[in-house]
Amino acid sequence: MIIVKDLTKKYAGATAVDRISFSVAKGQIVGFLGPNGAGKTTTMRMLTCFLPPSAGAASVAGFDVLEQPFEVKKRIGYLPESPPIYPEMETVDYLRFVGKLKGLAGAELEKRVAYACERCSVADVKTKLLGKLSKGYRQRVGLAQAIVHNPEVLILDEPTAGLDPKQINETRDLIKSLAGDHTIILSTHILPEVEQTCEQVVIINKGKLVATDSVRNLQERARGVESVVMEIAARSGVLDPEPVLRRLERISGVGRVSVRQRAEQAAVFEVESQKGQLVRGDLARAVVESGWDLHELRAAAMSLEEIFLELTSSATPAETKDATKESQA
Amino acid sequence: MRNTWTICRKELGAYFASPIAYLLLTMFALIFGFFFWNALGYFVIEGMQMQLRGETIPMNLNEEVIRPLLSNVSVVGLFFIPMITMRLFAEEKRSGTIELLITSPLHDLEIILGKWLSALILYACLLLFTALNFTFLFMYGNPDWKPLAVGYLGLLLQGGFLLALGTFISTLTKNQIIAGAATFGVCLMLWVLEWSSGYDSATWALVLAYFSVISHFDAFGRGVIESKDVVFYLTGIFLGLFFTARSMESLRWRS
Known part of the structure; x- marks a missing residue:
């Protein structure tokens, strides 16, 4: 569903993402793991066609992000780090607006908006101004916005950041329940989140791919x-x-x-x-x-946390190569 | 086209859901009301004096009230336009909602046109208040409506040009104040450029004066549509929106 090959993003003087490759199968939840500043957001922005890659290629749902960004954009739902909401809009108007942008109309639009509200439990704040909602609700509206057009791929950038523990659990459950219908990539720097929600992990550090494997294999x-x-x-x-x-x-x-x-x-x-x-x-x-x-x-006991720390703190290029090789094998 | 309208509706919603639109409309109505009151007062006094002197030359509402008022509106517009356009892109960049727009299946041009159109509609709403005052002239006098209509066309063209410039400047920064201040500076500069032809008739002075937005409004104020003025404004609108598109494109490469 998502194929990333040698994807690179260079800014003036710095390489934010350095030749990373991985792939995600349909219906999977993949955790995109790395410390802050590892290049997670940049990678996601390239997958959503927000940023063009400097080199390498990525395809989402069979379409190349550079060649056919329009087709890619139709098929993705994206929740950036801070939910892209307009404080002066009401929840339901906002979801209608996003739905229209994504190409929905008429009865289909109303149906999908109602469904997204239901699914992300924001139905009780339908007519509230977004600016007045709590952080947890905003995040859920952000998720509702991402699924409103029933995209094949969901790209979620730190969906649980800034939430309280109860909201984190609710959000995780929600994301888990969305898998199957959608292929999901979510980024996080919180390890238990990956252990709990994801089937596969892609670990990056300082823009480089450190490991990509299933959670079980990594633990093994x-x-x-x-x-x-x-x-x-x-x-x-x-x-x-x-x-x-x-x-x-x-x-x-x-x-x-x-x-x-x-x-x-x-x-x-x-x-x-x-x-x-x-x-x-x-x-x-x-x-x-x-x-x-x-x-x-x-x-x-070696938990995922330790693997992560080990991989991200002492990864030399040689080890990186090993990790990549093993995961491909 | 549908997407342009969706964006435009959303922007209008933002103007009218916040105090921005009402504040601008109120200020504009007050300022224009004051101008109107003065212009009309002067006209009435002059009319009475002429009667006392026994002069019988008919006075002309179009020439003596409507024309100066329209050129006042065109200058006051310069001050209001930055306040309309400054938020268009700067706000989206600051709050991160620009990511939603760019990652949606939209063409840049649809986003830009939608935003510019919403600004133009708000500007037209300001002009509507002037129409309210002018209605009184039609109730108690009989001015010619055609020069007035031409004047409005000129105001809309001039507004469209400056709004396109403001939209472009708004894409350059995340800070609304900077966008507003820069737009205001540019608008003011484009107004005073005309002064250079006041004392000098050298080529450079004429070229500078040509770029003055105000000098192209004169003919419209008189009720004359000059093709060179129309071309000037339309070119300006096109260039403003073109630069906005280039700037939006570069956003992705830079950010």
């Missing part, structure tokens, strides 16, 4: 590496973490070892090991035999 992949957290203390005096690191790294099956926290006497280490290899016993024995105290040893 995270479990491929087992992580153990250990708190180790010196029996007396100050603990120098260096020898501990070296000692732990010598154990077979252990991958990366890093210091998470350190204090005078003790330090917390994170030890990665290959999945399936039980190295915890070896670790404990090594610590005790070397004359240190073992205060804690537990398996660290």
Whole structure:
């Protein structure tokens, strides 16, 4: 439904989006994930034909955004970061206005407006001025505006930003209920949102694609590496973490070892090991035999949050390539 | 065409749902009412003095009341036009609603024409108030309606030109005040350009004077449609809207 290939956007002196590629199948919900300023909004703006790409191509519903923007625009519903509402209009007039812009007319228009009101639960504020609505209602009117012409693709830029927790849940449920009828791309920097609502994730950072995969696969992949957290203390005096690191790294099956926290006497280490290899016993024995105290040893659960942090903070170009390759495979 | 009308209706709604339209209409009605009162007062006094002197040359409402009033309207219009156009694009850019318009299946030209047309309709509503005053002249005197109609045509053409310029300037900024101030500056400049021909008849002075919007209104005020004036205003409207379209296009490449 959406195919993005080597999409690039350059501004004077800066590259906001750098050769990202991904695709979205019909009826899916895709989470577009990245820290603030990663290029999410720019990418979405290119998909909605608001901004022309500097290089690369993107097609939505089978139409190229540069070649046939008109056809693309007919088939998308777009909710920008702040809902594009006119404060001096009433809800229902506003939805009628948007419906007309999208090419609806007559009875069909009235039907769709009523449907969108119903679906986004804004029917009770139909005749209120948009400027007087609360943030939650405005957001829902924004969503109603996006679905009023029954578009094949919905592009939602941070649909839950600025809402209170209850409204966030309502909005998420609403978005989930819209999937199936529509193909949805939603951007967010909130991870639980992706875990809860999306089937697939596209992670970008500093304009580059970091990973694109299904939520389940990403979690699986995270479990491929087992992580153990250990708190180790010196029996007396100050603990120098260096020898501990070296000692732990010598154990077979252990991958990366890093210091998470350190204090005078003790330090917390994170030890990665290959999945399936039980190295915890070896670790404990090594610590005790070397004359240190073992205060804690537990398996660290790798949540999507950690994957995300890892991918976005330490992603070198090589890793990026791996991530892309894996997802394509 | 349908989309143009949809946009135009929405803009008119915005003018009339907020105090803007009513404020402008009230101010304009007051200012024009004052002009009318003065012009008519002067006319009446002069008429009585002529009677006392026993002169019998018939006085002409068209020449002595309507014509100066129309040229007053054309100048006052310069001050009102920035207030009409400043919000057209600047407001949409600031609030982000421009994204809705641009990502809808519309041609830029439909958006631009819709907005310009709504501004022209509001401007025509201002002119309607002057018609109210002129009605009294028709009730108590018998002026010729044709020069008046030509005058209105001139006002609409001149207004259309300046509104197109204002629409263009509004696309350049997110700030309504800046759009308004810049439009006002340009309008004022286009008015005073005419002065250059007052003391100098060198080519540059005549060229400058040619670009003055006011000098092209004179003939309309007299009730004469000169094709060169019509061409001037129509070209101006076309250029203003053309630049607006180019500016909107560049919005996407720049932002």
